[in-house]
Amino acid sequence: MPQRSFKQIKEQFAGYVIGNYSRNPVAFVRGEGSYVWDSEGNRYVDLMPGWGTTTIGHCHPRVISAIQRQCARLIHVDNTFYNEPQGLLAEQISRHSFGGRCFFCNSGAEAVEAAIKLARLHGQQEGRFKIISMKDSFHGRTFAAITATGQDKYHKGYLPLLPGFTHVPFNDLRAVEEALDEKTCAVMLEPIQGEGGVNVADGDYIRALRELCDRNGVLLILDEVQTGVGRTGRWFGYEHYGVEPDIMTLAKALGGGFPMGAMVASEKVSRSLAPGTHASTFGGSPLACAASLAVFEAIEQENLLERCREASEYIFSRLNAAAQNYDVIKEVRGRGLMIGIELTIPGKAVFDYCLKNFVRINCTHETVLRLLPSMNVPQEALEQGLDVLEEGIRKAQSSAL
Ligand SMILES: Cc1ncc(COP(=O)(O)O)c(C=O)c1O
Numbered sequence: 001m002p003q004r005s006f007k008q009i010k011e012q013f014a015g016y017v018i019g020n021y022s023r024n025p026v027a028f029v030r031g032e033g034s035y036v037w038d039s040e041g042n043r044y045v046d047l048m049p050g051w052g053t054t055t056i057g058h059c060h061p062r063v064i065s066a067i068q069r070q071c072a073r074l075i076h077v078d079n080t081f082y083n084e085p086q087g088l089l090a091e092q093i094s095r096h097s098f099g100g101r102c103f104f105c106n107s108g109a110e111a112v113e114a115a116i117k118l119a120r121l122h123g124q125q126e127g128r129f130k131i132i133s134m135k136d137s138f139h140g141r142t143f144a145a146i147t148a149t150g151q152d153k154y155h156k157g158y159l160p161l162l163p164g165f166t167h168v169p170f171n172d173l174r175a176v177e178e179a180l181d182e183k184t185c186a187v188m189l190e191p192i193q194g195e196g197g198v199n200v201a202d203g204d205y206i207r208a209l210r211e212l213c214d215r216n217g218v219l220l221i222l223d224e225v226q227t228g229v230g231r232t233g234r235w236f237g238y239e240h241y242g243v244e245p246d247i248m249t250l251a252k253a254l255g256g257g258f259p260m261g262a263m264v265a266s267e268k269v270s271r272s273l274a275p276g277t278h279a280s281t282f283g284g285s286p287l288a289c290a291a292s293l294a295v296f297e298a299i300e301q302e303n304l305l306e307r308c309r310e311a312s313e314y315i316f317s318r319l320n321a322a323a324q325n326y327d328v329i330k331e332v333r334g335r336g337l338m339i340g341i342e343l344t345i346p347g348k349a350v351f352d353y354c355l356k357n358f359v360r361i362n363c364t365h366e367t368v369l370r371l372l373p374s375m376n377v378p379q380e381a382l383e384q385g386l387d388v389l390e391e392g393i394r395k396a397q398s399s400a401l
Contacts (some may be wrong), residue, residue, distance in 0.1 A: 003029065006039045024355060031058025034374055034381040036360070044358045045385040051362075052194070052226055052372040055253035055295075055337075056304060062294040063256040078281060085289035092296045093264055096235045098244040103263045104284030108225035108251035109140025110348040111261040114278055115188070115221050115247045116144045118265060122219060122272040123185030130184045134170040136196035136365075137189065140222055146189060151196070170199055173208050180216060186247075188221040191237030195226075197365040198340025200332055203241055210243040219246040219269060225261075226338065229253035230299050230375055233309040233336035238336065249366040257290035258296075286308055293307035299375070308375040311382060312336050315371070322390050328397040330367075337377075343393070345400045351391035359385045 004012075009027045028044075030037040034057055036046045049058055056063070070085065090102040103114050120129050133139070137149040142157050143162060146154045150167035168175035176187060187209060193199040213220040222245040227237030231253060238245055246269050251261035261283075265273070282288075299305060316332065319341060323329040330342045343350070347363035354361050362370040369389070373382065 066294035348352035
């Protein structure tokens with residue numbers, strides 16, 4: 001198939017694709033590691049690969065060959081039968097986390113949906129159905145997930161939402177204590193709020209939440225859709241806190257770019273998800289699981305957790321130094337390769353400058369520049385990307401004066 005120009009691609013979208021996304025004026029056609037190429041042949045440094053999905057880089061050779069091999073053998077089989085890759089992957093996830101059991105689906109929102117359904121099923125005998133989640137959280141776009149999401153902009157036009165949800169400020173234990181009652185079945189939060197501005201949960205807060213949940217017979221759900229599978233320099237974000245959740249949700253990095261989601265629950269809690277209570281036609285297909293197994297193999301065999309921590313140190317040292325030079329940088333925060341740069345001015349101009357200069361970043365919550373580079377990002381790409389980013393911040397600062 002001949003390569004279409006950007007103009008042709010855009011025209012086709014205008015005619016046939018629903019306009020629910022505001023898209024940047026670029027069509028990517030190829031990716032390799034931390035680089036992507038557009039339809040006009042330009043190469044970009046990708047510091048936000050696949051919105052955090054391609055944590056081991058675009059088109060990782062292990063993922064390619066796992067998909068190719070599995071594709072030729074068996075693409076899909078439904079969950080009324082067993083399939084070998086699903087069991088192998090569940091074992092990998094369980095052994096690398098808290099020894100739980102897995103339910104597979106295809107996205108983060110579906111994993112969150114499964115977690116909410118499981119929490120309600122688990123609590124139903126005691127009449128527990130309420131869920132406490134956090135302000136500024138993001139849990140996805142299905143109905144239960146937007147209800148759990150603590151940002152009004154995602155609720156607009158969809159009222160009334162599901163009953164039984166309360167949002168409390170993040171990192172505020174007292175607010176959870178006040179909201180919790182005998183009808184609460186779960187507290188849900190992200191270890192680091194991603195879309196909400198890269199806000200890191202305090203250690204004391206998470207540990208106290210764990211104790212609070214235990215004392216009150218309430219489940220602790222950690223949404224690790226963005227923090228999971230190596231993003232923070234450990235396999236899972238909760239490991240930084242020395243506590244374990246009852247339920248964890250995963251997606252994004254899990255499939256190395258292939259659509260894949262999972263909900264992991266402790267063995268005891270998982271028993272509430274009995275046959276017939278929940279399902280997904282595509283969830284845990286041999287193909288998705290083969291891709292995901294390749295991600296686990298790559299992280300282990302290529303020491304990617306260590307590489308993630310090294311790259312993180314370099315980025316934080318550069319950005320903290322930049323914060324000394326540019327007053328518009330209010331704070332640099334995050335963990336591992338989940339990094340937020342909060343500005344005192346809107347970040348859109350910096351985002352636009354980077355894109356024009358072939359560096360892909362993200363701007364969330366208007367003023368927070370977000371980077372989610374891959375764990376194996378080469379030093380050269382990082383230097384090039386950060387040079388452009390700093391120049392963008394410098395220009396934004398001088399035009400804001
Ligand atoms: C923490 C968190 N949960 C859930 C989701 C929803 O994931 P998906 O877009 O795959 O449904 C996201 C997506 O950004 C997320 O960051």
